Amino acid sequence: MINQKRLVECFMELVRIDSVSREERDLADFLIEKLEDLGLEVIVDQAGEKIKANTGNIIAKLKGSIKKTTPIMFAAHMDTVVPGKNINPLLKGEKIVSTGKTILGADDKAGIAALLEALHLIKKNNIPCGDIEIVFSICEEVGLLGAKNLDISHLNSQVGFVLDTGGQVGQIITTAPSQNSLEFIIYGKSAHAGANPEEGINAIQVAGVALSRMKLGRIDEETTANIGIISGGRATNIVPDEVRLKGEVRSRNEKKLEKYTEQLKKITEDTAREFKAKAEVKINRCYCCYNLSPHDQVVKTAVKAAKDIGLKPLLLPSGGGSDANIFNKKGIPSVVLAVGMEKVHTTEEYILVEELKNTTEHILSIIKTVALGENLNE
Numbered sequence: 001m002i003n004q005k006r007l008v009e010c011f012m013e014l015v016r017i018d019s020v021s022r023e024e025r026d027l028a029d030f031l032i033e034k035l036e037d038l039g040l041e042v043i044v045d046q047a048g049e050k051i052k053a054n055t056g057n058i059i060a061k062l063k064g065s066i067k068k069t070t071p072i073m074f075a076a077h078m079d080t081v082v083p084g085k086n087i088n089p090l091l092k093g094e095k096i097v098s099t100g101k102t103i104l105g106a107d108d109k110a111g112i113a114a115l116l117e118a119l120h121l122i123k124k125n126n127i128p129c130g131d132i133e134i135v136f137s138i139c140e141e142v143g144l145l146g147a148k149n150l151d152i153s154h155l156n157s158q159v160g161f162v163l164d165t166g167g168q169v170g171q172i173i174t175t176a177p178s179q180n181s182l183e184f185i186i187y188g189k190s191a192h193a194g195a196n197p198e199e200g201i202n203a204i205q206v207a208g209v210a211l212s213r214m215k216l217g218r219i220d221e222e223t224t225a226n227i228g229i230i231s232g233g234r235a236t237n238i239v240p241d242e243v244r245l246k247g248e249v250r251s252r253n254e255k256k257l258e259k260y261t262e263q264l265k266k267i268t269e270d271t272a273r274e275f276k277a278k279a280e281v282k283i284n285r286c287y288c289c290y291n292l293s294p295h296d297q298v299v300k301t302a303v304k305a306a307k308d309i310g311l312k313p314l315l316l317p318s319g320g321g322s323d324a325n326i327f328n329k330k331g332i333p334s335v336v337l338a339v340g341m342e343k344v345h346t347t348e349e350y351i352l353v354e355e356l357k358n359t360t361e362h363i364l365s366i367i368k369t370v371a372l373g374e375n376l377n378e
């Protein structure tokens with residue numbers, strides 16, 4: 001039933017349209033036309049203006065032929081990471097790859113292509129379905145900014161399926177961490193390094209001692225911490241008066257996240273005090289965790305839909321955030337579905353044609369599962 005040629009060509013066409021974060025306009029224009037041709041009602045929200053992108057999020061609705069089913073949302077993001085311009089996709093046997101000079105952009109155009117194919121088939125074959133809402137978001141890769149600024153009142157969906165993770169189709173992400181970003185600025189005191197170093201307070205040294213006292217990396221099963229950027233100092237003959245450390249803490253457990261963030265803050269402040277330096281601490285919540293259970297409707301639907309088409313459903317935790325963190329926070333229970341993209345965010349990124357087909361099948365199977373309103377408790 002799936003038209004493989006059309007699906008692959010659509011995917012190739014999508015990745016040829018440049019859409020690095022904040023520059024998704026060309027892709028948005030292309031998708032709006034496609035969605036309208038497929039009979040969906042399309043709006044673009046105001047998110048772009050708020051976050052300085054050249055388009056907003058696309059929200060499209062398909063009125064279903066079946067009433068009395070819960071509306072469901074499918075989402076994928078339009079933006080890509082760099083190097084993501086002038087992508088030239090190549091079909092090599094079973095695989096689609098880039099030339100090696102750029103990413104491929106299967107993240108997340110695999111999700112978009114599969115959705116378009118599914119919508120195509122629904123229209124062409126008059127497949128019975130309930131109301132379907134599609135969100136194509138902007139700026140996912142730069143902090144989930146599109147989803148964060150999405151006006152949720154446009155949506156009626158009770159559950160959401162975000163097509164945006166690597167791995168075999170059938171894998172379902174049901175939990176993802178919260179993340180805090182950290183910035184520690186240590187203020188010492190500058191002085192001439194040779195003439196009067198006793199008057200200085202070396203901020204680099206303070207930072208070094210503080211860092212040596214921090215446990216970083218994997219803290220426990222649910223929690224990780226990292227300091228990823230350090231900058232400071234002006235010349236070898238000046239005692240440095242300022243150092244910045246930037247990092248993050250993630251945890252799938254809110255309490256642990258707050259506790260560990262607080263611990264790193266305290267180490268920095270205490271160490272600064274010891275050296276008579278000062279510390280300024282900036283903590284920012286990037287996104288919140290979600291923890292869905294296998295008994296939640298959205299999870300049961302994704303699992304059943306996968307089984308029905310012979311895929312092996314596998315519930316997994318994620319180590320990172322996605323638009324699903326935001327949808328869950330905003331009140332739409334959402335899982336992330338694997339779409340088969342591999343080595344994302346590298347120039348070796350690829351996807352198997354088979355997985356594009358599987359994703360399309362999984363989407364259609366979810367739509368069918370919801371439309372039939374089958375008893376999912378079995």
Ligand SMILES: [Zn+2]
Nearest residue numbers: 077107108164
């Ligand atoms: Zn992605």
